Amino acid sequence: MIKKILFSVAFIATVLTSSVDAQVLKGKNWRVKDGVIVVDEPQRAKGQKSMLEFRAEPIKTVRVGFVGLGMRGVEAVKRFTHIEGVEIVGLCDKYADRVTISQNNLKKANVKPAAEYSGADGYKKLCERKDIDLIYIATNWQTHVPIALYAMEHGKHVAIEVPSAGTIEDCWKLVDTSERTRKHCMMLENCVYDFFELTCLNMAQKGVFGEVLHAEGAYIHNLEPYWDAYADNWRLEYNQKHGGDVYPTHGFGPCCQVMNIHRGDKMEYLTSVSTKSVNGLKLAQERMGSTTFATGDHIVTLIKTKSGKSLEIQHNTFTPRPYNRLYQLTGTEGFANKYPISGFTLRNKNVDRKSMPNIPTLDEHDFVPDSVKTTLLKFYQHPIHQEIEEKAKQVGGHGGMDFVMDYRLIYCLHNGLPLDQDVYDLAEWCCVSELSEISDHNNSMPVKVPDFTRGEWNKVKGLHFYMRGE
Numbered sequence: 001m002i003k004k005i006l007f008s009v010a011f012i013a014t015v016l017t018s019s020v021d022a023q024v025l026k027g028k029n030w031r032v033k034d035g036v037i038v039v040d041e042p043q044r045a046k047g048q049k050s051m052l053e054f055r056a057e058p059i060k061t062v063r064v065g066f067v068g069l070g071m072r073g074v075e076a077v078k079r080f081t082h083i084e085g086v087e088i089v090g091l092c093d094k095y096a097d098r099v100t101i102s103q104n105n106l107k108k109a110n111v112k113p114a115a116e117y118s119g120a121d122g123y124k125k126l127c128e129r130k131d132i133d134l135i136y137i138a139t140n141w142q143t144h145v146p147i148a149l150y151a152m153e154h155g156k157h158v159a160i161e162v163p164s165a166g167t168i169e170d171c172w173k174l175v176d177t178s179e180r181t182r183k184h185c186m187m188l189e190n191c192v193y194d195f196f197e198l199t200c201l202n203m204a205q206k207g208v209f210g211e212v213l214h215a216e217g218a219y220i221h222n223l224e225p226y227w228d229a230y231a232d233n234w235r236l237e238y239n240q241k242h243g244g245d246v247y248p249t250h251g252f253g254p255c256c257q258v259m260n261i262h263r264g265d266k267m268e269y270l271t272s273v274s275t276k277s278v279n280g281l282k283l284a285q286e287r288m289g290s291t292t293f294a295t296g297d298h299i300v301t302l303i304k305t306k307s308g309k310s311l312e313i314q315h316n317t318f319t320p321r322p323y324n325r326l327y328q329l330t331g332t333e334g335f336a337n338k339y340p341i342s343g344f345t346l347r348n349k350n351v352d353r354k355s356m357p358n359i360p361t362l363d364e365h366d367f368v369p370d371s372v373k374t375t376l377l378k379f380y381q382h383p384i385h386q387e388i389e390e391k392a393k394q395v396g397g398h399g400g401m402d403f404v405m406d407y408r409l410i411y412c413l414h415n416g417l418p419l420d421q422d423v424y425d426l427a428e429w430c431c432v433s434e435l436s437e438i439s440d441h442n443n444s445m446p447v448k449v450p451d452f453t454r455g456e457w458n459k460v461k462g463l464h465f466y467m468r469g470e
């Protein structure tokens with residue numbers, strides 16, 4: 001009798017669960033498989049090849065067209081006047097007066113005038129030119145993908161501001177178009193070139209932290225003073241419509257690089273928890289008369305990797321807090337932390353005292369003293385910074401990291417090298433936006449992270465920034 005009752009209970013439970021699965025747990029681009037939300041992954045089209053380690057023909061003078069000359073784009077144009085082997089061929093913004101500002105900046109820098117394009121479709125004429133190698137896109141999030149696709153279809157490499165794509169579908173479009181047209185498609189993730197992050201990457205690659213098991217990144221930046229500054233209110237409008245972590249890449253990119261994502265490891269699944277929107281909604285009520293607001297004030301996402309590591313990523317642009325990208329690495333032999341206090345904790349046995357004899361015995365439960373931190377940062381300075389840090393600090397752009405990014409992009413194009421960030425980095429770092437929204441909207445169910453390399457995530461062993469001659 002007891003057996004019979006237990007059997008009936010189990011049967012009813014199974015029916016209930018499967019009907020819930022069948023009726024509710026299915027979205028427009030995903031379904032539930034074995035308790036995990038799985039997003040559709042299109043197959044690679046015939047004739048399309050991987051862009052892993054892709055090298056384009058070296059370009060002696062990189063001819064550039066800029067699209068989007070707002071707060072970010074206007075500064076990019078200025079920085080490019082400091083890079084050798086570059087010709088600024090075209091300037092484009094929806095608004096002609098913004099083009100004029102950048103044109104005047106070229107004049108101030110003694111650079112010859114560029115062709116001017118304006119209007120919402122002005123970028124098309126720019127991309128159709130035959131004398132351009134690279135389209136540099138610094139428009140709003142809503143227009144990154146159509147402009148980048150059009151540019152690649154017209155034979156141009158593209159560099160796109162962050163986040164380059166907001167949906168999984170758009171990530172695939174960029175991957176597929178780059179693979180098919182054999183054009184670089186790089187996200188302009190500047191934070192990977194920040195001095196602390198790049199030094200830590202070097203330390204991690206040299207084994208100073210042992211095996212890095214966990215990494216945390218964030219974009220915590222109270223944007224209150226800036227909401228009015230975005231052209232046509234694009235940023236608040238985007239947040240009003242989209243949930244999830246809408247701006248993940250600044251905190252996430254440097255962590256993924258340390259973890260060798262798609263260069264020996266891959267992200268398996270993520271789960272997200274978002275708060276409700278309070279400040280975001282209030283802002284949108286005041287400015288747009290909105291009654292709903294999709295982005296929560298604070299969202300946390302956790303990711304598990306194939307090799308058993310974890311990543312955490314947070315987003316909050318709505319509440320009063322100190323600026324924070326976290327950047328925290330937890331290794332078997334050491335620890336690095338950037339915000340709010342930058343520092344290291346290291347095991348004594350892992351300190352290279354032959355090269356740094358002045359380092360005293362360290363307290364393994366505390367941050368190393370400031371003098372040791374200074375020694376470590378100097379000793380492990382990344383070769384890229386050794387080469388360009390001084391100039392980068394002079395030219396500026398978030399303390400110089402923006403210039404390092406532009407410099408490296410042009411350096412790799414000059415020398416026909418694989419770029420530091422490939423199209424799979426772009427897709428992996430950006431896909432978190434929609435995946436986190438799906439997870440959060442479904443009781444934080446795990447969501448499988450698509451493999452944008454289509455099975456080739458373990459082919460390249462470790463991240464490498466190429467230098468001339470390699």
Ligand SMILES: NC(=O)c1ccc[n+]([C@@H]2O[C@H](COP(=O)([O-])OP(=O)(O)OC[C@H]3O[C@@H](n4cnc5c(N)ncnc54)[C@H](O)[C@@H]3O)[C@@H](O)[C@H]2O)c1
Pocket residue numbers: 067068069070071072073092093094095098119120121122123138139140141143161162163188189190229230231232234398
């Ligand atoms: N990497 C960083 O540190 C960093 C910092 C700030 C912003 N950003 C990114 O840079 C991008 C631009 O942000 P912003 O702060 O400069 O915004 P912004 O509003 O100041 O500039 C966007 C510009 O794009 C133009 N634009 C819009 N549609 C266009 C079209 N169809 N053709 C040509 N121009 C068009 C607008 O007129 C505007 O001038 C965003 O993706 C943002 O996330 C990155």
